[in-house]
Amino acid sequence: MSWLLNLYQTYEANTGRIGKIEKRRKDQEFTLLPIAHTTQNAHIEVLVTEDGGFHSARVLSKAELETLIPTTEDSSSRAGSSVFPFPLHDKLSYVAGDFATYGRNSKKFPHYPKYIEELAKWANSEHANAKVRSIYRYLQQGTLIHDLVHQPNPILHLEPGDGKLIEKWDKTHESLAPVKPDIFGVVAGPQEDAFVRFNVYTTGLYTDVWKDPEMYDSFISYYKEVLGDEDVCYVTGERQPATERHAKRIRHAGDNAKLISSNDTSGFTFRGRFLTGSEAASISYDVSQKAHNALKWLINRQGKQHDQRVFLVWGNTAPDTADPTEDAFELDPGAVATPERIHYTWREFAVEFAKGLSGYRNKVGEPGFDEQDNVNLLILDSATTGRMAVLYYRNLHKDTYIDRLVEWHSTCVWLHRYRKDAEGKYIEFYGAPATKDIAFAAYGPRADDKIVKGLMERMLPCILDGRRVPVDIVRSAVQRASNPVAMDTWEWEKTLSIACALVNQEEETHVALDLENDNRNYLFGRMLAVADVLERRALGDEKRATNAIRYMNEFAKHPARTWSTIQQCLQPYQARLGVTATYWTKIIDEIGFQFKIKEFNNQPLSELYLLGFYSQRHELYQKKDKEPKPELAADTDTSSS
Template structure:
């Protein structure tokens, strides 16, 4: 029950935090639900109709508003022939007494009487509120539908003015309430339109109310909470608070936006088939009891946390939070990337290299190629950038403020399960995130929010990206949720959890087949595969651990890494030759990449032979560039031993690291060279 206790404590802390309550996404009051509302009806405090209007957005377009309304446990999860009413705001067919007396076509059930009885019982109690009393006075008049028609909110049947219209097409009534309603059996039922109340003063002599909207009045919220708490009369020991209080017989739903009816805790039944274990009672009170207020507050806190800072997709929700309500970095979000091209333009050394003609082409460039030591520069910059990003959270969170992480999944429309829960101290949680972002960091293309352009940065992949790379962009929701469930513990529990080897192998396999993917898709697969392979071996035990850096490692002379570097050099030479000739097509290295991964020695001979015509093409106008690349090939070849070079067995994912790091070395060197040329031009 620790998760319930943490959520209850979070609600108590957040409800007393003025800064949190002042935010747009304020904490949801318990015994209330959020509801899509289509109509706002304004009455005065004497129960007289003033006006009504259809809800609209800031641009004046008809759109439902998502507002907080009082609710019972039954109405929050209502179903059946006559679903239980909400106590104050509800649909037209519940609130309007004249709906079933003439305006509805063939009414089969009367929803108004149960609504009237519930609201009356509230107003007859000691916890009555003036706004609730005003609403009761008005609805008893039974003129709501007529007033809404006169206010041009509801639409009457053109052939029978005494009936509401049931149109089949919303376009027949443009800019009307139909735009905010859903069809029911092929027609728009205006009786399903939801109403919220606005209560104003009846005269200038009446004291002015600071809040007229019922969905924003905290005193109205408190009055309903106090009244409804008296309806649950079964007292018992609450295992959360440690005291005696009315126990919950039902628990709230509406936690997930994608599965509003799914319950995390289902009520026990007394008549159907239910396994009770050792319990002998029919009410379930022999089990661990939770007070009604605690479960309401805990579920309200969970719903608030998910909407405020969580991630929800396809019935799966993940959120990390602190008990104080202070926002914490989410485990499935992307850390702020480091723009490596900007870093390349401001870094480097003072070494002088031969100055050939500089020319940029597509993603590559030719000419001056100084040795940019980004193994030191970018490594230090990325570590500093990441540390500064997380330092703000370290300072905000108290040292002993616990962090909780929870994962929820809705298996069916009415059932939800907690599939993962983890608690840690703030320092441990931040350290775990920093470890993930550091160990699984690699070059990634991202969209810059300021310029809305694609940038090259260093960051770690998200669980969603890993799932898409491993199984393809069209993978099922069930498979995507499975991958997220596998990766999440590796993020929040630090080095204690190792990434599943299967995910690494699947990503490597897709990255080795560029011809089967779109270019952007292959680049994402390549980056993700390198990140996972690097991180996987950084988390192995001492005898299996391998240390790879994001930057090129010229000192690394393993067979697979060297073969990857060779493939990158061959691709760079052919790319420039194709650009010079004005051709746009895949290089031989890209076309042979899958075969190269399986039989490197045999395939390299074919790539080397295919490279000769392109080298001849570059001798005349890119001689300096070609000489450096041929020298680089010789250096890489000399790092092989004869037996390792002629070994034709399949390459591991390590060759992708050598391949991609070498490609990025070329790109960063050329960006640095371009910056130096621009600086020299400005100086001149």
């Protein structure tokens, strides 16, 4: 229950955001929902006057369909033939008193009597406000479809023959209107499936009904009086009205999967241990609503979804916090975009990176800030359309969380060049890669979504608990980085730097070339890098792969034998460069001098060779001024770091 409690506390700490519209990607709006409210896509907006008359109506555009509506326990979980109306806004078959006259399937939908009965209870209660009463006075007249058909710009359209609502617009209806009516463009099915929302027309300034806090409070106050029996809430320990019907539409408007459900009385839910769901666990309506609404709000606001799996991180009183699945550049561009300082040790970088994350650590002075605030990490996914599970949950004190982020981004580090700045140019940054990029480096950009989201989940203990990256992930990334001919240059460069970061977590070295390192794997990697740069210089503007790159995969398996082949292939390019080749040949000789004779063999190379390869190549491209002819080193090929 701890994740429910923390979501409940998050809601309580952010009550000032209830009903306030925020925007996510593609300008879609969302808000922190009041309790007893949900969202629904409406198709028609009906405007009524204050005295309960019809004013006008319009078809909504796709950008404004989502509407915040009041709901009950029954209506939020209605399905099939059940008749549980929403309290105010609902489908045409519920809100139209004349549906029996115009509806083609009116006998199947005798919903209006139940709807108007429930609306009357709210409108006549002491909690109702003027807007509710105005809408009720209009709807009890039972003329909605008539008004929508006969207004100057008709919203709904009837068949000429029987006077019933047209089910589907086709060529036979072109004589009724020169252009296909808007209603057929927003409703997926027949017109009678249209969802209607109501507003009240006033001459002065007014707030839309679905955005009006007074409307929220009116229904909440009314509905709390009609809730069921009280029971002990397992989340808060208080006696409150309980519920067994919990929210759906958690990840998006069409999501029917529930986190908590106890309606399967004939299946495997109780297995003979309990008679009712409440005997297993009792959760109050208030807590369930607030926790689920907080979860929906957080997912819309900062959650990341991959193949329906949700990765969410938030703080109880300060929702914004650093995302562990992101790379170092995303968390703090200023501290990591310093490639000239590649001599960083991990401890030096940790200090710089920790300064960059101080904004997440120190939020003193913010409204509702709690010095004991915790950070929550939650992963959700559903195996079926109706059931969702919590796959992973952790709750850490914010200081502990930031310390572990700093540790991760200071150990699994390397120099990368695959991010773009605001101008769209590739830039270098130093730090840890994002978990999604690690997945693509290990399994390729076309990896199955299940594999990618599984790897992202497996990486969290490495980040939060300091565990080593699983061997199979490192091995897979190294194997792909050792096979550059299987991918384009940009993808290989990205895979190479990410593989180096994963290897470096174990080796704890740095990008700067270590001339004192006489490990055979490191030395072989350095030799391969020099061969690559030498041939690349000789090729000039030719964009084909060098022999060092072509033989890289074989080199990792049989280094001594493959080096003999690469060295033979270098001779024509050494001859082409003439005296200029002496610079790189000398470096190869210096590296060879560091080998112990017995270690220059065909034993397969470990992952460390990639670090030697990357560091040596980066050093050569960074020190063009030391080459005998700088003009020959002005290479623009993308194989440079």
